[in-house]
Amino acid sequence: MKKILFVGAEAMPFAATGGLGDVLGSLPAALSKEGADVRVILPLYGQVKEEWRAKMKTEAVFTVRLAWRELYCGIKSLKKDGVIYYFVDNEYYFKRDTLYGSFDDGERFAYFSMAVMEAIEKLDFYPDVLHAHDWQAALSVVYLKCLYQSKAGYGDIRSVFTIHNIEYQGQYNFGILGDVFGLDVAQYELMDFGGCINLMKAAIVAADTVSTVSPRYAEEICTPAYGKGLDGILRENRYKLCGILNGIDYRYYNPAKDPAIPVNYSWRAREKKPENKLALQSALDLPMRRDVPLLAVITRLVAHKGVDIMTEILSKLTGESDIQLVVLGCGDERFEHYFTELARCFPDKVRVLLKYDRDLAKQIYAACDIFLMPSKSEPCGLAQMIASRYGAIPVVRETGGLYDSIKGYWEEGKRIHGNGFTFAGYSGAELYERTHAAIALWRNEAKRDRLMSKIMRTNFSWAAAARDYLAMYDQFNA
Numbered sequence: 001m002k003k004i005l006f007v008g009a010e011a012m013p014f015a016a017t018g019g020l021g022d023v024l025g026s027l028p029a030a031l032s033k034e035g036a037d038v039r040v041i042l043p044l045y046g047q048v049k050e051e052w053r054a055k056m057k058t059e060a061v062f063t064v065r066l067a068w069r070e071l072y073c074g075i076k077s078l079k080k081d082g083v084i085y086y087f088v089d090n091e092y093y094f095k096r097d098t099l100y101g102s103f104d105d106g107e108r109f110a111y112f113s114m115a116v117m118e119a120i121e122k123l124d125f126y127p128d129v130l131h132a133h134d135w136q137a138a139l140s141v142v143y144l145k146c147l148y149q150s151k152a153g154y155g156d157i158r159s160v161f162t163i164h165n166i167e168y169q170g171q172y173n174f175g176i177l178g179d180v181f182g183l184d185v186a187q188y189e190l191m192d193f194g195g196c197i198n199l200m201k202a203a204i205v206a207a208d209t210v211s212t213v214s215p216r217y218a219e220e221i222c223t224p225a226y227g228k229g230l231d232g233i234l235r236e237n238r239y240k241l242c243g244i245l246n247g248i249d250y251r252y253y254n255p256a257k258d259p260a261i262p263v264n265y266s267w268r269a270r271e272k273k274p275e276n277k278l279a280l281q282s283a284l285d286l287p288m289r290r291d292v293p294l295l296a297v298i299t300r301l302v303a304h305k306g307v308d309i310m311t312e313i314l315s316k317l318t319g320e321s322d323i324q325l326v327v328l329g330c331g332d333e334r335f336e337h338y339f340t341e342l343a344r345c346f347p348d349k350v351r352v353l354l355k356y357d358r359d360l361a362k363q364i365y366a367a368c369d370i371f372l373m374p375s376k377s378e379p380c381g382l383a384q385m386i387a388s389r390y391g392a393i394p395v396v397r398e399t400g401g402l403y404d405s406i407k408g409y410w411e412e413g414k415r416i417h418g419n420g421f422t423f424a425g426y427s428g429a430e431l432y433e434r435t436h437a438a439i440a441l442w443r444n445e446a447k448r449d450r451l452m453s454k455i456m457r458t459n460f461s462w463a464a465a466a467r468d469y470l471a472m473y474d475q476f477n478a
């Protein structure tokens with residue numbers, strides 16, 4: 001049985017701030033179903049709830065050396081959906097108000113990565129594949145290759161590094177190479193990118209295989225427009241780069257059984273979906289109307305999610321059309337300010353909730369008719385898949401995983417093609433035009449119903465992706 005160790009900074013339901021947490025909370029179970037021995041290791045943040053802590057057992061306690069530091073490390077574990085989750089316990093590093101954003105994030109995740117290396121021996125779990133995710137886990141790949149591969153038991157471990165988002169690379173000043181990361185001049189070239197330490201770049205070079213979360217994004221990041229400076233490095237490593245489209249957790253995101261939404265429904269009983277709209281309208285004190293299309297945005301409010309082109313058009317669109325709009329998310333102050341103003345200008349039409357709340361997000365997916373996701377770049381994107389499963393029509397820009405999962409709607413006699421509305425150029429004008437097209441379709445009941453039924457049945461489960469990952473791991477045997 002293939003032994004895989006996932007290394008990452010978040011996993012649902014223990015601690016998560018975004019899509020990475022969704023993936024680490026559901027892909028391992030899908031791999032385990034396909035017959036792999038998958039374990040996941042992540043930090044034991046202060047945010048992990050007591051209900052999970054009560055189920056954990058202590059596997060090992062030891063000291064981790066990081067440069068001149070001698071640091072406490074406890075490894076706790078629990079089993080969920082056939083997957084063992086390990087938690088790295090060190091309160092000094094992980095009992096903080098937020099998962100990231102501390103001045104010493106570099107040190108925290110260097111410690112985490114070193115702890116992972118030590119845990120392999122202490123747990124006596126030598127995986128066939130160390131599968132590290134995003135910059136926070138990048139150093140585990142580097143430590144494996146540079147410091148551990150020569151040690152007994154580590155020599156056969158292959159490594160995979162998955163890029164969930166190239167926007168966040170982990171860049172640091174070279175002054176801390178030895179003192180914080182515990183590396184030395186021998187690793188200078190590997191760690192260097194343009195005179196700075198770049199953890200993501202180092203992991204791309206050091207890993208045996210690099211993957212990202214959609215085939216389209218794998219191509220895009222090799223170009224200057226999307227590579228965020230790393231496109232040259234990625235082109236050099238093109239031979240070991242692949243893209244596998246994420247799925248979503250079909251048990252957690254299931255409108256037929258979801259306990260977080262007021263009224264359950266399925267594609268067969270889709271006529272019940274509007275009850276969720278009425279419930280949300282009532283909860284948010286919006287006019288309770290079935291006949292008004294409810295548009296939704298659920299995202300971090302940052303430019304690369306397409307928030308800037310939304311701000312170009314939403315006040316015009318809202319002013320001139322009979323629609324409602326609900327926005328959930330927080331982020332850059334200028335965008336928070338824009339949406340707060342929008343809600344103030346249109347008190348009967350717009351509600352803005354500047355927070356991150358998973359249950360509320362599900363209520364919005366269940367309530368909304370049209371889901372806007374005009375990202376400038378989108379490695380995979382999960383929201384468009386969740387929205388689809390909950391019967392909302394996605395309006396997306398053709399990029400990354402959005403391109404791979406949503407195809408433009410068109411009619412051919414009675415037949416319909418596609419599963420959403422899409423546009424290519426990154427412009428407010430195109431977003432405006434496609435959103436209007438989606439609204440027009442929604443107003444035609446027969447067409448709406450046909451498209452909804454198709455959208456809700458599109459398969460976004462993990463099964464296919466899990467098989468692709470296993471094939472990727474198998475290539476190491478070849």
Ligand code: GLC
Binds near residue numbers: 019164380
């Ligand atoms: C990141 C990406 C998102 C992707 C998720 C999971 O959050 O921004 O597009 O779906 O990771 O891979």
